[in-house]
Amino acid sequence: DWGGVERLWPQLLGGVMLTLLLLRPLTLMGLDDGVARNLGLALSLARLAALSLAIVISALLVNAVGIIGFIGLFAPLLAKMLGARxxxxxxxxxxxxxALILWLSDQIILWLTRVWMEVSTGSVTALIGAPLLLWLLPRLRSISAPDMKVNDRVAAERQHVLAFALAGGVLLLMAVVVALSFGRDAHGWTWASGALLEDLMPWRWPRIMAALFAGVMLAVAGCIIQRLTGNPMASPEVLGISSGAAFGVVLMLFLVPGNAFGWLLPAGSLGAAVTLLIIMIAAGRGGFSxxxxxxxxxxLSTAFTMLLMMLxxxxxxxxxxxxxxxxxxxxxxxDAQVWRTGxxxxxxxxxxxxxxxxxxxxPLGGDTARAVGMALTPTRIAL
Structure with a gap:
């Protein structure tokens, strides 16, 4: 069926032409913001145009062939590693x-369909690309984290952390009270009290406390990872730790007979630890940059997610x-899980x-950290 090709080739041609029109703005955006502005680039407009074009191209692709994972990350990075500066x-x-990776994935899928079962193309592209990226990662030229600018201003609200913390604590307490006692019964919405509240507590409080404890730990882990990487968008999910823990639990289900949920915490912890070990090995040759x-x-996150989807x-x-x-x-x-988590x-x-x-x-940068006597590699491993 050539219908998809007939639809995509004019869209591809239009995307290429628009990309060529944005070639100079995209090149300037690779420079420092101040330099780009001095060269006459309207940064906000250029970023909006480039992002809009990327979104439109992705939407047209998904509409034609479905979700294809990992190629958008791996192909440009490999091109840079091969010398395309x-x-x-x-x-x-x-x-x-x-194109080569997607063709190879399609051929593997045709073979898997004959010997095993049908799988999605997006899953196979991720499973091919992830090991290749981990293998090539030590060869990637190191890039130091950008230093903080001297004229960076601290937002005004950051100077009132205590007030925000107190307000947040009050709101959190109110939310816990509502979650414990407010609900719907046969007569409509009502506040539970007395014997009814006592009956509801064994059902509601473990879930509420589990959500609170997990939220606190995820927030702290996210703050640490953001400071460690210098990326305000980083999180345990981005590093693949959450996906690794989930994959460890799924493997435990397939390997342990009977009721396997007693092994939930060890399996999740082992999966997260193995994921961290792989990250350390892959990033170790670059000093854990x-x-x-x-x-x-x-x-790793993409590969684990695709494996879970296949299962x-x-x-x-x-x-x-x-x-x-x-x-x-x-x-x-x-109750036991809540106490352990707490x-x-x-x-x-x-x-x-x-x-x-x-x-x-x-966050001041690797050079500054070394200058004040910090051992970067052990510090990053510990964090």
């Missing part, structure tokens, strides 16, 4: 690399047991302030 050669080489860690984490699509009944857990629900939270949270929160000096210095 200028934007136009990188665009051309990345296009060829993306932030951009290497982010790229390794994104590769879910397999129709195995065991996947139904873990579907609720993967979705992030607190439905199955128990103890772990208290221990980790007690350790975190000891890392304050590291977290303050790291």
């Amino acid at each position: 200028r934007l136009l050669p990188r665009l051309m080489l990345a296009s060829l690399i993306g 932030p951009h290497r860690m982010l790229l390794a984490g994104m590769a 879910q699509a397999s129709g195995d009944p065991r996947m139904a047991q873990v579907l609720t857990w993967i979705s992030g629900s607190t439905y199955n939270a128990t 103890i772990v949270m208290v221990i980790l929160l007690a350790i975190t302030p000891l890392c304050r000096r590291w977290l303050t210095i790291l």
Whole structure:
């Protein structure tokens, strides 16, 4: 069926022409913002135009062939590793690399369909690209994190942290009270009290406390990772740690007979630890530079997510047991899990302030951190 090709080729031609028109703005955006402005570039307008073009191209692709994972990350990076430093050669080489990877994935899918089962093309592209990226990552030229500008201004609201913390605490307490006692019964919405509230507590409080404890730990982990990488968008999900933990739990379901949920915490912890070990090995040759860690984490996150999607699509009944857990629900939270999570949270929160000096210095850049005597590699591993 050539219908997809007939639809895509004029769209591809239009996308190429618009990209060529944006070639100079895209090149200038690779420079410092101040330099780009001095050269006459309207940064906001250029970024809006480039982002709009990327979104339109992605939407047209998804509409024609479905979701294809990882190529948008891997192909440009591999083109840069192969020596395409200028934007136009990188665009051309990345296009060829993306086409080659997608063709290879399609051939693998045709073979898998005959010997195993049907899988999505997006899953296979991620499973091919992730190991290649991890293998090539040590060869990527190191890039130092940008230094903080002297004239950066601290937002006014940051000077009132205590007031915001108190207000947030009050709102959180009110939300907990509402979650515990407010609900719907046969007669409509009502506030539970007395014996009814006592009956509801065993069902509601483990889920509420599990959500609170998990939220606190995720927030603290996100703050640490953002300071460590110098990227305000970084998180445990971006580094692949969450996906690795989920994949460890799924593997445990397939390997442990009977009721395997007693092994939930060890399996998730082991999966997260293995993911962290792979990131350390992949990024270690670059001194655990932030951009290497982010790229390794994104590769692992994509690969684990696609593996989970393939297992879910397999129709195995065991996947139904873990579907609720993967979705992030607190439905199955128990008292014992809440107490264990609370103890772990208290221990980790007690350790975190000891890392304050590291977290303050790291965003200043690797050179500054070394100048004040910080051992970057052990510090990044510890964080």
